[in-house]
Amino acid sequence: MPEMTLTTLNWVPDLPRGYVRDLRVRWALEEAGLPYRVASVPFTPSVPSRELDAGQLALQPYAQVPWLTDGGQTIFESGAILLYLGERSTALMPTERRARQDVITWVFAALNSVEAISLPWSIYQFAGDTEQTPGRKHLDAILKARVHYTEQVLAGREWLAGAFSIADILMADVLRLVHRFDGLADAPACRGYVEAATGRPAFAQAYSDQMAHFAKAD
């Protein structure tokens, strides 16, 4: 059986190291014990948009990483890749219909109710932009609300949907970046959850593998 290939960048600056999204895929693959190899494409700033070669855009139309190749099929978007892997290992997603649906629901909640707000917020944090314009006030208020609601959920359960799953890989990785910019100050359950998730051996392996991968090209 040919191994799956995870493609990421060959190098990134220090700031995003440990946060590039191939980490989510590495983490899932490690949790599931699925063999894989890593391939690289050259680092190019994605903003402003650059014309990448057509071959790469055919594999990842938004000029991002990661993507996963399995046999002849290529899957991009970390959420789609994790769902794909979830179908291949009960360590990532249960097969029972309702339990599986709960995991899928929380996959979307992590990405679309939390990250869709925390990602732009972190863009402002990365830029060191603290100016409280009307739109920014609204963005900050929504993030605060989303963290508040996530806190209420996590105060009452260890993992989002029964056992540890791909939903937790995504939610923990999303909250980890919020925490980096001190956005979990009022959310002890979220902080505990991030600590528990990132304390798993599969995360540690994925993280050190990503750091080593980028360091190779320094």
Added chain:
Amino acid sequence: MPEMTLTTLNWVPDLPRGYVRDLRVRWALEEAGLPYRVASVPFTPSVPSRELDAGQLALQPYAQVPWLTDGGQTIFESGAILLYLGERSTALMPTERRARQDVITWVFAALNSVEAISLPWSIYQFAGDTEQTPGRKHLDAILKARVHYTEQVLAGREWLAGAFSIADILMADVLRLVHRFDGLADAPACRGYVEAATGRPAFAQAYSDQMAHFAKAD
């Protein structure tokens, strides 16, 4: 067989009418010809966060709409609901393994490569906030890049993943809001795609049903 129940708000102000996300679910249900009924919960501003009753938060932990109830199961997040419906109708998602995976990949791309940027951008547009702070410049540049890449894809195909699918419902609905704020000025293929998607009878039905639903409570 009990019908599915779609829950939305009983009323919203004029500005978001036609854009509340129950539209995506109505649209999918209409495309598939699946019977459903609509239920309502009272309108409450979601920011700043309010304590909703625990029963409602158990169904939608982020105090948002919509959610879908089917038998004893409740699914929230429009992306998760559409994927759930996609498994029930080939009018929404093919069953062949690779074609199905392409649809799922584009579902995530619509929500996470486009909407995760266009949503915060639209928050600024709704707030009338045009101040070009460093973070805002970065946000605008990323949106521009994401529209650019989407334009390259849509210039070469009618629908995202072969036949019309849930991925198109999501991408078209996401781009529709960008277009409302004139964000597709340089993207003729995106504009044509939105026009083709929203020209479908199922969209027209879903849209007029949502407008009528909110008008009832005026």
